[in-house]
Amino acid sequence: DAGVTQSPTHLIKTRGQHVTLRCSPISGHKSVSWYQQVLGQGPQFIFQYYEKEERGRGNFPDRFSARQFPNYSSELNVNALLLGDSALYLCASSRRTGTFGANVLTFGAGSRLTVL
Amino acid sequence: AQSVTQLGSHVSVSEGALVLLRCNYSSSVPPYLFWYVQYPNQGLQLLLKYTTGATLVKGINGFEAEFKKSETSFHLTKPSAHMSDAAEYFCAVSANDYKLSFGAGTTVTVRA
Numbered sequence: 001d002a003g004v005t006q007s008p009t010h011l012i013k014t015r016g017q018h019v020t021l022r023c024s025p026i027s028g029h030k031s032v033s034w035y036q037q038v039l040g041q042g043p044q045f046i047f048q049y050y051e052k053e054e055r056g057r058g059n060f061p062d063r064f065s066a067r068q069f070p071n072y073s074s075e076l077n078v079n080a081l082l083l084g085d086s087a088l089y090l091c092a093s094s095r096r097t098g099t100f101g102a103n104v105l106t107f108g109a110g111s112r113l114t115v116l
Numbered sequence: 117a118q119s120v121t122q123l124g125s126h127v128s129v130s131e132g133a134l135v136l137l138r139c140n141y142s143s144s145v146p147p148y149l150f151w152y153v154q155y156p157n158q159g160l161q162l163l164l165k166y167t168t169g170a171t172l173v174k175g176i177n178g179f180e181a182e183f184k185k186s187e188t189s190f191h192l193t194k195p196s197a198h199m200s201d202a203a204e205y206f207c208a209v210s211a212n213d214y215k216l217s218f219g220a221g222t223t224v225t226v227r228a
Contacts (some may be wrong), residue, residue: 035216045217058124105216
């Protein structure tokens with residue numbers, strides 16, 4: 001079975017532009033989460049979607065938005081890019097069993113965004 | 117709110133030596149605890165997790181961790197380091213909710 005797939009793997013944008021990152025979860029996983037990993041730091045939670053509804057949002061500005069589609073794939077959108085948005089953006093999927101907190105997240109390889 | 121602190125941003129060990137990575141957590145509710153490993157240019161891979169039950173948790177690649185509530189710790193160990201263990205390791209905590217809170221990570225280098 002394919003793991004979590006993300007696209008694009010690398011991209012370069014300039015300040016003020018917009019970017020869309022895409023994620024396909026593991027088959028059967030209905031939950032998708034997005035994390036931002038700045039160089040030298042641990043991943044920071046951005047969003048979680050379950051059954052196409054937003055279930056949680058981290059401490060990120062409104063320039064960040066996301067959605068989940070009927071096939072459970074997801075997009076992360078970032079508007080008005082800043083230099084500080086340069087990071088590895090990780091998508092993770094999980095099959096919900098019991099409480100969300102105990103679920104194991106399976107991560108994709110990430111999309112590396114560079115903002116110039 | 118939940119948080120973790122990983123003590124030591126970099127650990128260097130000799131091949132065959134003990135690997136010990138320290139993690140302390142803060143949580144207002146009983147936590148779920150995880151260790152993930154990240155190899156260069158890859159995503160994170162789960163090593164092991166603690167949810168409930170036995171406090172000594174065994175994971176993949178010979179790693180194990182012990183949940184100590186009294187010390188609010190979840191240290192990761194491996195008795196004998198291998199060159200392939202060189203990577204970055206992240207401790208993470210979650211509560212009965214939807215997000216993982218990660219530590220800053222510990223980079224492990226293995227000397228031949």
